[in-house]
Amino acid sequence: MAIVIVDGKEVELAPGERLNGIQAAERAGVDIPRYCWHPGLSVVASCRMCLVETGTRNAETGAITMLPKLVPACQTPAADNTVFVTDSEKVQRSRAMVEEDLLIDHPIDCPICDKAGECYLQDYHFQHGQDKRRADIRPFTSRRREMGETVTLFVDRCVMCSRCVRFTREISGGSELYVTNRGNREEIDVFPGRPLDNKLSGNVVDLCPVGALGDKDFLYQQRVWFMKKHAGVCTGCSTGCSIDVEENLDTVYRLKPRTNPHVNQWWMCDEGRYGFHYVHSDRRLTNVERLEDDKRLILEWSQALREIDERFRDAGRVAAVLSPHLTVEEAYLLARYARRVDSQALVVLGPVPVVGDDETFKNGFTIRAEKCPNRRGVEEIVQHFMGRAATLDDVSASIEAGETRAAWVSGGYKDAWIDEATAGRLAAVECLVVQDLFDSPLLERATYRLPGAAFAERDGSYVNHADRLQSVAWAVRPPAGVRVEAGVYGELLAMPGLVKARRVLDEVAREIAFFSPAADPVGPLGMDLKARVMAAEAAITG
């Protein structure tokens, strides 16, 4: 077992574990300031903010020999008996020097800078900087340069950490960004006629430790300290990137990748990042309506649910279409409701939107063609209730055969998802309930229209393409008039009290073998259902 000593505190490393000074210090609860180092990028050791003192402890005598000079912690491997000193006067002085250096050319325009409040330069200045400027005073400059469709550069705020440049070379692979000029005239730039144009471009803004790279979508929309972060999952595709949904007063302002080594590491794609605006679209459905003699009648939720329940029971044979946008819990509850009305009820997977092909980047990050978060989860629920895979075609066929007489179709799609012909076939039932975000050919034909919730409004779990289950909590409340699916199904099932996603997941884990690992608490990184099931099976068969 290798032991590293950080500021006198011993930290144990697992066998074969390779950490640098910054990571080893993190284990000891010590935060070493840094700009250029990022765990997902190559090490350049150029910002010199992470300089520390290092040495080795003699394993036998315990005597410590220190190196006379400072070393960058990011570049120094933490080997057995390595000693790091991160709080000596020498280290503090060097940090103060780097902070002072970085502020020489910086405009210090925090009051008008989007990054203020989450800026390394700002934070480190308060922690490690000096209170007086000693360098000559320069006139304030603020030059802005467009990097591409999504990102803009405030040239003078840059501290030349080169993270963004390395990102486009090592992760997205397009190498659009580069460093131009030399010395303190250095700037980040794009090549003429070759703007920053890739599907991961927004990540450079996250990487930027200061306010140099700005996200045009978010620019000047909200002060970061007003926003609250909610751990979420991106529902843009079946990768299911871990994200933070950042909102203030029920408005989502931006999505940021949340570090998850099993799913997205530190990244997310622009499609997901900028694709959330539909949540606040004014085209969203907000009224519960009944179609009656070609007229639409606005109803109260409770009345509508009562009527639907009655008509479903009268119909006898019913079908439930579980959208791959539903959470595991919601899909399970809707299926249970359908089976409660009709023990033979058809439970099928709704249309799975597929656009183009999977797109994999240089580092392996993949944007999936499957544009929904929970196909795998819903598939397993359908499998459980039907004993086989079933899709919308099963419902159409059953309606044509005159068997199914009422159907509940859940939606949640942000784009067009159903064509006229399919909608026409489904509309042949006596009672068609459609629960969705936006108007669609099917909604036009619905007997009951129920406004559905968007991803940031839901509680529950998604299972991504690789069978990783991630549980999330809601970030914003739905618009007035909209009820989140889980609550609606809970009312239909006459469940007592509020529907708690975790309680439903417990039931799902008990009932469905595939979900059985989820009986354990699901951490912020989610859990790999397949690996856990396989491990459990291996333990049984021994």
Added chain:
Amino acid sequence: MPKFEPVLLANIGKPNSHALAVYEAAGGYRALKKVLAEMTPLALIEMIKSSNLRGRGGAGFPTGLKWSFLPKDHPGPIYMCINADESEPGTFNNRILMEDDPHQVIEGIILSCYATRAQTAYLYIRYEYPLSYQRLQAAIDECYAAGYLGKKILGTDFSLDIYLHRGAAAYICGEETGLIESLEGRRAWPRIKPPFPAVEGAFRKPTVVNNIETVCCVTQIAARGVEWFKSIGVPSDPKNPRDPGSYGPKLYCLSGHVNQPGCYEAPLGITCRQLIDEYGGGVWKGRKAKAAIPGGISMGLLTEAELDTPLDFNGPGRVGCLGLGTAAVVVIDDTTSMVDFLHNSCRFFAHESCGQCTPCREGTAWALTMMERIKAGKGRLRDLDLLLEIGDSIGIMPGTTICGLADGAAWPIKNAIRKFRGEFEQYIQKTNPKGYQVTEAVEALPILAAH
């Protein structure tokens, strides 16, 4: 003129000294033939090791030791890079060798490659040397025709190709890993070490980077033997077992305020005063020297009183200079202002800082900002302390930068202010009688000169 018989410069001045026939007539390529016929690569490394030859590029690292850091039994390729990006102000010995005796250079490269088993050598030459480029290319072409280069050199199994690569005129390309980056087609940002080039260098393969003068010394050691080489120069310090000594002839570039500037060959260990008086014909215009740069601007300054310092690898260090550097001695006469000197030095390093490490990028520019202001008559005494603080805190020695450029930028600042502080203080008080005591931050002057 002293009586030391030049060896490295022996051919210089002959008509057509750059032609193969002239070089061969003077005994050229005989050492190569002898080594290829009689010695193994390992024996050649041992020979260079025992000669205690130290690299002539500036750092003075023992060449044989550098070669022996290459991984043993590496499947290859191993690359040889020859550093001819001679950009240290005041330095021009490589140019003389490349222009007037290119075959001595090439013979040295072939020998060095034979020793290190490199089959490809890249000669990185600075853009400002067009004649050197043409002469070297012509010499390389001659060598291919004569069988000294190419496949199966002189009938042996040893093959070698030399490629000339012209830089784009940046000081930082003379740093060995900056050179490698530039050679690979990238921005010349020096690499972090380890890994050192001997383990992972050009194109991620083991690489040796040697200076032009170093490989010329290899030629001469192979031709004349270790004994001859060690009969010249300063022996190792017996009290310091790790001191490899300063053996062999050295090319000193003498310039500045002397009567006869030029490139002179002398044994290592000649004093600066001897060089100025015996070779350079004394300080010009009958004046006295005020100071001298011992080995390129980045090495700092010798004062007049320190001119008796021997210019070997240890000498300048003993009087507070960074080292021998490239042995480019620049003489500064007593009418010259040290403020001007330091301003010029700061301008150079602010211009040439590659901009990778924060302390160097911002420190060199900050120093220049202050020097501009001092020169413009708005200096403060406090600026001298700030300059010293910058000088003391940037570089690989305190550990705040990746490469040694910052040390080179720091030394002139430290030496000039510490050794000539009175002159700086006087200048500031005289030119800024109202404001010299101000300690608050003041307005910066616009800098136009650095870039």
